[in-house]
Amino acid sequence: MEFSSKLLQNAVHEMSQLPGIGKRTALRLVLHLLKQPEERTEHLSNxxxxxxxxxxxxKKCHNISDTELCEICASTKRDGTVVCVVEDIRDVMAIENTSQYNGLYHVLGGKISPMEGVGPQDLNITSLVQRVKEGTIKELIFALSSTMEGDTTNFYIYRQLEGTEVATSTIARGISVGDELEYADEVTLGRSILNRVPFESSIKAT
Amino acid sequence: MEFSSKLLQNAVHEMSQLPGIGKRTALRLVLHLLKQPEERTEHLSNxxxxxxxxxxxxKKCHNISDTELCEICASTKRDGTVVCVVEDIRDVMAIENTSQYNGLYHVLGGKISPMEGVGPQDLNITSLVQRVKEGTIKELIFALSSTMEGDTTNFYIYRQLEGTEVATSTIARGISVGDELEYADEVTLGRSILNRVPFESSIKAT
Structure with a gap:
C-alpha cells in the first residue's frame, strides 16, 4: 500500500499492529479520526x-482495578473460601454477568503456552499458591478454556498445590443450553454423557 | 458491560467510538495494548x-500530503489536462494501484448526502470549479460510487460546470473481470450491454 504522506503511513502502521486490524481497516479508522474534531483523537490517545x-x-486477585484491592476482593458479601481461577479479566466479567457466582477470583494473565513462549513464571501462579497456603480457601474452581494450553495450566497448578488440603474442580463442559444434540461436537457430547447430573439438580438450576 | 476500573472503562469507551469497533472488540484491543510494552501505546497515540x-x-487536489503540493500534482510526468474526481484518498490509492491512469485527481472529501447532513459546501467543489475555470483541464472523470449520493454529487458538479468547455466522463460500470454473467445483478448486466465497447478496444486493454 503506497501512502501520499509519511504521517498517514505511520498512523496506519501503528493502528494495524492491533490484533485483527489489517492495513485496510487501519486506514479506514485513521481516516475516520481525521474527519472528526481534534478532541476525538486526543481523548482516545489520552x-x-x-x-x-x-x-x-x-494485589490479591490481579484483576484490573483503580484501588489497591478490587471491589470483589474488598467486598464483605463475597465468599472468601471459593476462588475461581481464570485466564483474563474478560472471563471475570463474563462470570460476573451470570450472577451465579459469589466467590472470589484469581486472574492468571494467560495460559502456559510453550509455543508462544509463555511459561509458568509469566503467570500469576506463585501468588495463587501463596493464597491457598494462607489457609482460608477451601475450593479452587478452574475456569480456563479447555484447550491443550488450558489443561496444561490446570495440571501445573494442581501439581503445585500438592500437600495442601484445597479442593479443586473445573467448570462443567457440556451441550450449551438451547443447542441441538445433532449439531454438537462428539467430544463435548461424550463428556456431557459421562458427566451427567442428577435430574433433580438440573431442575433446581433453571 | 461492567468494568472493574474507570480507566479501563474510559479507554474501552473511546476505542468503541471508532467505526465498526464494538464494546467487545474495543475491550480486546485495549487489553492487548495493556499486555504490550508501554512504547506500543505511546507510538500509537503519538x-x-x-x-x-x-x-x-x-492545496490543489486536497489529497493528504506532507508537502504543500502532493507528489502527484507536483509531478511533471503526469497529464495535467485530465482530472479524476474521487470521494476520498482511498480511491486515489486504489486507482494509483492499477497503474492505468496518468492524470491528476481531485478529492471531494465525501458525497452530497442530505441524510447525513453533508451539503455541497462541505465538499471541495468550489475549488474544483475554480481549477476547471483556469482552463488547462480538458476532461473530468467522475469516479464516485454509483449510489444515489454519488449520482447526485456528479450531477451537482456537472451543473456547476455549465458554460465551461471541459469534457466530462464517468468510469465504466460493468461485469467485473472474471465474474460469471449468471451471478451478476441485473442493473449492472443491463448497463454493461447498453455501454458495450468495440471488441478491438477490449483486446487492447488486456
Missing part, C-alpha cells in the same frame, strides 16, 4: 496512555 | 495525535 501508565492490578 | 495536528492537504 485514555490509552493514561490506562497504560496508571493501570493498577488488585 | 502517531494519531501527530497526524491529526500536522496533517496537510494538497
Amino acid at each position: 485514555a490509552l496512555v493514561k490506562l497504560k501508565s496508571e493501570v493498577n492490578f488488585c | 502517531a494519531l495525535v501527530k497526524l491529526k495536528s500536522e496533517v496537510n492537504f494538497c
Whole structure:
C-alpha cells in the first residue's frame, strides 16, 4: 500500500499492529479520526496512555482495578473460601454477568503456552499458591478454556498445590443450553454423557 | 458491560467510538495494548495525535500530503489536462494501484448526502470549479460510487460546470473481470450491454 504522506503511513502502521486490524481497516479508522474534531483523537490517545501508565492490578486477585484491592476482593458479601481461577479479566466479567457466582477470583494473565513462549513464571501462579497456603480457601474452581494450553495450566497448578488440603474442580463442559444434540461436537457430547447430573439438580438450576 | 476500573472503562469507551469497533472488540484491543510494552501505546497515540495536528492537504487536489503540493500534482510526468474526481484518498490509492491512469485527481472529501447532513459546501467543489475555470483541464472523470449520493454529487458538479468547455466522463460500470454473467445483478448486466465497447478496444486493454 503506497501512502501520499509519511504521517498517514505511520498512523496506519501503528493502528494495524492491533490484533485483527489489517492495513485496510487501519486506514479506514485513521481516516475516520481525521474527519472528526481534534478532541476525538486526543481523548482516545489520552485514555490509552493514561490506562497504560496508571493501570493498577488488585494485589490479591490481579484483576484490573483503580484501588489497591478490587471491589470483589474488598467486598464483605463475597465468599472468601471459593476462588475461581481464570485466564483474563474478560472471563471475570463474563462470570460476573451470570450472577451465579459469589466467590472470589484469581486472574492468571494467560495460559502456559510453550509455543508462544509463555511459561509458568509469566503467570500469576506463585501468588495463587501463596493464597491457598494462607489457609482460608477451601475450593479452587478452574475456569480456563479447555484447550491443550488450558489443561496444561490446570495440571501445573494442581501439581503445585500438592500437600495442601484445597479442593479443586473445573467448570462443567457440556451441550450449551438451547443447542441441538445433532449439531454438537462428539467430544463435548461424550463428556456431557459421562458427566451427567442428577435430574433433580438440573431442575433446581433453571 | 461492567468494568472493574474507570480507566479501563474510559479507554474501552473511546476505542468503541471508532467505526465498526464494538464494546467487545474495543475491550480486546485495549487489553492487548495493556499486555504490550508501554512504547506500543505511546507510538500509537503519538502517531494519531501527530497526524491529526500536522496533517496537510494538497492545496490543489486536497489529497493528504506532507508537502504543500502532493507528489502527484507536483509531478511533471503526469497529464495535467485530465482530472479524476474521487470521494476520498482511498480511491486515489486504489486507482494509483492499477497503474492505468496518468492524470491528476481531485478529492471531494465525501458525497452530497442530505441524510447525513453533508451539503455541497462541505465538499471541495468550489475549488474544483475554480481549477476547471483556469482552463488547462480538458476532461473530468467522475469516479464516485454509483449510489444515489454519488449520482447526485456528479450531477451537482456537472451543473456547476455549465458554460465551461471541459469534457466530462464517468468510469465504466460493468461485469467485473472474471465474474460469471449468471451471478451478476441485473442493473449492472443491463448497463454493461447498453455501454458495450468495440471488441478491438477490449483486446487492447488486456
